[in-house]
Amino acid sequence: MRGLTCLSLAFALLTCPPLISSAASDDLAVVIAAQSPVDRLSPGAIRLIFNRKSLLDGNGNRWIPVNLPPADPARRAFSQALFGAMPEEMEEYWNIEYFHGITPPEVLASEEAVLRFVSATAGAIGYVHASRADNRVKILAHVSQPLPSKAR
């Protein structure tokens, strides 16, 4: 039984995507407007915001998650770290959500666009390389970039 538990734990550690890490220069940073009252979010909360299961923050305001384009390496790394899947592998999930009237996060063209949108929009949350985050935004979490994996 104990062996089974250890095996389960080992399996979980191997299969769970890494999310929060200590800051490294090329890490991605989850950002929100500098003046936002939100100071931190758990990995699970970030995941729920970006798969649009969590629609409101603790104060009842609507989250507005934003993504980079699917081909952007930062988007791919973020998706892999957060969901263990590449953007194209999430399409089936979004098809089902669309059937329920829920659409994926909006897509912005560049990290600078994310910084501008997030800093100017209450409830907006996005991600950029940590080195690009400036005083317009607040970093809520760092995301480790996993090694690129081939899309299934």
Next chain:
Amino acid sequence: MSKSPHLAAVLAVTLLVALGQPARAESFAYQLGRGLPLGETGIRLGGYANAVIAAPRSGPWNFDIRDLSLFTTWERGNWRFFSETEVANPLSASEHQDLTTGNARFELERLYIDHIFTDALSVRFGKFLTPIGRWNLIHAAPLVWTTTRPIASYQLFSRNATGLMLHGGLPVGERRLEYAAYTTLSDSLDPYKSENPFENAFGAHLLYSLAENLEVGISYANYELHEEPVGRFNLAGLEATWSYRQFEVSTEWVHRSGGGNELTQGFVQALAPLPSHFYAIGRYEYFQQISEAAGQVGVFGLAFRPIPPLVWKVEYRLGTHNESAAPDGLYGSIAVLF
């Protein structure tokens, strides 16, 4: 000359506004499978279409554009509106009938408004899909892997309910428990009568992720039906879906008591990816029936999904005591989410 300063000012303001606005890449563009957002109104139009050809072994072949559904969604603040209007059989033909639009009919599949209080609590009012099992909640042809629908996913209950629902998600352990609890209010709220609709119904559905790739759910409903068999019914349901990469195994079972009988129905379905966007599907169904012996069917199919919103399907269904509910034969379809 006097206009120049004004022009310069206008250009400067335009430039400032442009610089101040984040560049949106796809937000307001049409995308197949994601619908068409109408500017910044919060309204989005979309839907799906499904064309089916059926060749049952003991009857004439027939062709239908079975569904042409239009979604309208609107989101603003804590409110969300959703409607699905369907034109069923807008075009059909069969061995004994030329192509006709004569079988077309309008249906309002869903029409509801949600008020989101918190992530844990939303209130829905209107006509919605009955939360029993997984298939009924995602029954759109582009989202499911077979042309034919498992009997257990619709025969013993109404596919829609009209009334009030509380729903949301709660953290339980490391994961999230999604719940829905509902009651029907009145048939008069249903703009188009559903087929054999619920009357005086209430029920609940719980869905929990036991692991990253494993979801389990339970359902309960208590209701009366308008048509035969008449009576009050209790229904309990169990569902599970396991997926790994593109492999998937799913199962749903329902047990209904009332109206002088007890019936159990269910299915197990497996999906395996093949090269070049092809998928192999196998399904076993078991269904107890009121006036016949318990039926069983096997469904063996292939699906081709070149892009996520588009799927071609072909399958053969074979069974015992299934002629009235799920006849043997060859079935094929093409479905697109737009």
